[in-house]
Amino acid sequence: MMFLRSQAAVFLLIAALTATGFVGSQGYVPAGGALAISCTLAVVLAWRLHDGRWWCLIHALFLPAVVVVHQLALPAWYFLGAAILLWLLSGSAIRDRVPLYFSGGGALQVLVERVPPNARLIDLGAGTGRVLAHLHRHRPDLQLSGIERSPLLWLLGRCSLPSAIDWRRGDLRRLDLSAFDCVYVFLSSEPMATVWEKVCSEMGEGGMLISNSFAVPDVRPDDVVDCGDWKGGKIMFWRIA
Ligand SMILES: C[S@@+](CC[C@H](N)C(=O)[O-])C[C@H]1O[C@@H](n2cnc3c(N)ncnc32)[C@H](O)[C@@H]1O
Numbered sequence: 001m002m003f004l005r006s007q008a009a010v011f012l013l014i015a016a017l018t019a020t021g022f023v024g025s026q027g028y029v030p031a032g033g034a035l036a037i038s039c040t041l042a043v044v045l046a047w048r049l050h051d052g053r054w055w056c057l058i059h060a061l062f063l064p065a066v067v068v069v070h071q072l073a074l075p076a077w078y079f080l081g082a083a084i085l086l087w088l089l090s091g092s093a094i095r096d097r098v099p100l101y102f103s104g105g106g107a108l109q110v111l112v113e114r115v116p117p118n119a120r121l122i123d124l125g126a127g128t129g130r131v132l133a134h135l136h137r138h139r140p141d142l143q144l145s146g147i148e149r150s151p152l153l154w155l156l157g158r159c160s161l162p163s164a165i166d167w168r169r170g171d172l173r174r175l176d177l178s179a180f181d182c183v184y185v186f187l188s189s190e191p192m193a194t195v196w197e198k199v200c201s202e203m204g205e206g207g208m209l210i211s212n213s214f215a216v217p218d219v220r221p222d223d224v225v226d227c228g229d230w231k232g233g234k235i236m237f238w239r240i241a
Contacts, residue, residue, distance in 0.1 A: 003055075006045040007062060010038050031210030038063050054231070057150040097190035100153070103131050107212050110235045111184065112138045114225065119182040122146065124195065129157035132165050133185060145180070147172050164168065173207040177202040186212035195215050200240060207240040 003208070014034055016021040023034040042059035045168060050056075093099045103111075108131065115121060118141050123131050126146030131155055135142055145166035148154045154169040161167055168175075177183060187190075196216040199209045213233055227233035 002049055003058070006042060006049060006059060008040045009045065010063070013041065014038050019030060025238070035063060035067065050098075077152050077170045085152075089150055092149045096149070096187075097224075098125060098187045100127060100150070103126055103186050103212055104227060104229050104231075104233060105221070107186070107233060107235055110169045110225045110227060111135060111210070114237070115139060115182060115210070117141055119143070119208070120145070120180045121182040122175075122177070122180045124175070125183045125185060125187050126150070126157065127166075128153050128160045128180065129167060131186075132167075133161055136162055136165060147175055158208060173198070178204070181206070182210065182211040184210045185214070187214060189217075196238075199238075203240050205240060209238040209240065211236045211238075 005088040005240075008199075012033040014023065014037070022028055023030075039060050042063065042123070043056045044108065045058040046055040046128065064202075090100045112135065115135070121135070122145040123129075124147060126132060126148045129146050129148075132144045132146045135144055136160070144164070144168075145168070146157065146161075147168045147170055148157060149169070149171055151169070157167050171189075177198055180203060183195070183203070184193055187195070192211065192214050192234070196219060199207065211221075212227075212235055213231075215236060216238065219238065222239050223234035225235045225237075227235060
């Protein structure tokens with residue numbers, strides 16, 4: 001939402017400058033200059049409004065990408081196809097407020113080293129099952145499960161994961177967690193309070209919640225480990241008392 005607001009603010013400003021004749025072929029600033037101003041402004045807004053500095057790059061590239069795609073004059077069905085693909089990949093992000101991104105190599109290494117021996121672990125919101133595939137290779141003692149809501153990501157996982165991994169499609173909020181000792185999540189800030197409530201009420205004493213990057217509101221983790229990646233990612237551990 002913040003992304004759209006920032007880009008909309010930039011767009012409205014440039015539209016106003018164009019309407020008043022300040023920008024454009026007859027104005028003080030040529031169209032190319034207007035693009036440079038827009039990108040700079042978007043980067044300044046991103047710097048002020050977003051936490052991760054990588055947002056600046058996304059904001060800087062967004063408008064030039066729109067201009068390039070517009071000039072390619074692609075047929076309309078390309079856009080329809082892209083929209084359908086996006087919806088299949090990440091449509092639930094609108095409702096769940098959890099976009100798709102993958103745990104990095106640093107996070108995977110922390111998991112390999114820190115997940116307790118012989119744990120029954122589930123990845124809630126498992127994407128294509130990348131975390132589970134990695135743990136399957138490097139921690140054969142674990143019993144691994146994953147649940148994913150997006151039909152396309154689930155299908156990719158179904159086709160690529162070994163059959164020893166319990167791979168489910170569905171909503172993590174409806175899953176009973178009592179059969180697991182260890183829950184891994186890499187979601188967003190949005191569902192963390194709900195995840196914590198579920199974990200506390202459904203998992204037995206001694207269970208463990210592991211979250212990549214997103215904290216449980218107002219609950220201090222028992223342990224925090226740096227992933228050593230460029231984003232400054234952290235893996236947080238909570239023991240269920
Ligand atoms: C940031 S990705 C993490 C993928 C993977 N766990 C990893 O660490 O690489 C979050 C995933 O959670 C899924 N997701 C979001 N809300 C969900 C829900 N309510 N039920 C099941 N999956 C959900 C999204 O579709 C997305 O694939």
